[in-house]
Amino acid sequence: MFKSKKGGSSEAARDHASIALASGFLAVPVSISPAKTSKKADEVTHWVYVRKHVSSGASSAVASTSKLTEAAQLPAERTLFMANLPVDTTESHLRNIFAKAGNISSIRFRRTASADDEDEHEEKGQGEDSTDDEEEHHQLVQAKGKRNKGVQKKSRVPRVEALPSLDPREAMGSQALLTTSSSAHIVFLEPSSLVRALELLQSGIRWTDPFRSLRRQASKQTDTPPARATTSASFLLSAGAGIPPVGLELLLGQYSACRPELSEVQAWADSRVALYQYRRAHPLPRKIGVRGVTVGPTGELLDEDGFIIVQRSGKYGRAGAAADAGGSVGVAKHDFKPNTKNKGEGLEDFYRFQMRERKRQQLADLRAKFEADKQKVASLKAGRRFKPY
Template identity: 25%
Template sequence: MAAPISHGHVLVEGFTVVPVRYSAKSKAGHCLYLKSHNVQGQDGFKPRERTLFILNVPSYCTEACLKRVFSPCGKVLNVYIHDKPTSGPSPPKISKFFPLTTESLGFKVAYIVFKDVGSVQKACQLPYKTPLILSTPETPLLTGMRKWCADYAARQVDIGELQTEVSNYMEKFESRMEQEKEEAKEAEGVPDAEGWVTVTRHTKNKAAVKFAVGEHRHRGRKRKKEKDIASFYSFQLRESKREHIATLRKKFEEDKQRIALMKAARKFKPY
């Protein structure tokens, strides 16, 4: 089915198709799919009226590149690139040397936040016959061998920066541990809403081991109950053995009397 063409721009399933090329000399093309960002609820980072949602973004495309390409539609405030559609901003890079997530090499999605409401509509009306150029001589995008070399150089660890980051992390960690220790001391002996009392024991390695007194008492009652049940069954077992022995004794006495009668009946009486 042919895509509908309206005023020079092509629509496919509600998305505006915009062709792009890596450079002005490139013969191979690529297409981006644009539409207004519509989600339920309010998103402070990506307002619905001023956010453009883009699919099929190449992995080599950067936030600066998208900002430059769509700036003619209006002033761009923020650009977010994600591996898949999501709400909120991109996760912050806490560490330079220890990233929490790995970068995806496939196509991505992007969100462009404009200053004016009409900028999204202008972007969705971009003509299909005029491709956008991603890499220019003034702002080139690194690909191929140059990108690999740049990535390799970026992965080289600077010992001084690494030591500084590790030292800062350890200072924050120790400060957080001291704060938790102080909070545990303040909360010690104070019952909570359910009546539980938290008792803290500090070991030699300064680690706090917490347990609840109520839980300890509950375990004691549970063990006592199990012991009582075991004692009850032991009492029943002793009583059953005693009754069985008494029954055997009674039967033994009856058998003795029966044997005595039988012996008396067999005696010879001539007169």
């Protein structure tokens, strides 16, 4: 019995040990237990892949500015890279796991773009993010001519009333669920903390719930009336701290978030209409374009002082511009030939019977021409015949 237990314990330890992979990666098993039970038989194993962060632009002599900024924010000697994180991973999870390794400076998540995010980015209208530019232009216009008075009115650019978030986790101030294959960079305060974290990952990690105390306290408060806050969990709940929803609670929250109140939708629609009307009434200078006063001898636009207005144009002039504004200038090459073919005529030899008729007509014309030539030759011969009398 003792040997079997020893063998079983060694096998379990071997199953939960990390595996060294190529490129310095380490496959670490993560034991995750369901929220409603703590039995080891119900645990599932999730694999994450970690390694020491390697800066790609640190050794390059001509590294770009973005790479230099990334190297400054993610120092290689203090940064741990983790990939294939569970979807419900939050910053609290990672800080709780590496609490024994040392203090963490910052955590940066990197999510993979989902199909919904790409569709939302494509459906986003052009110019929806230009409110700040419009406000800056409006302030400059109002400030012009009023510097002596020292009075500047507030911007009248209408602000769009945002709709409530469709993610209940983001609505309560928590982090949204990650997409699959998401990763994170964990920056420690000291390089020794990174070494201890790698040693801690050698034997695998257990996924702990950082909101367990809040869940227990919330269940107690539902059973009994809320009492005076005596613990940190009860104090956080009394201060308004919430627990990020998961599972069925998350789905119910999404269902409710997708059906906002009519007053909120009305406020958003009114603000969008007000912003559209403001943009129509106050176009930006770059949207107005250049308007010439007169036209030069060669067709160039001239301003009020008679100077030529330099305009951006393509190969054949400013396509799409109004004729009275000097646009749509036609440029013809030396070998340019206008298309004089009538587009209303039908296509030749479109049908097979048309081809046969054309060939038959050509043969008939050749025969008629041949007969005419024979008669012409005969008349010429008759004219050249010798007549002694």
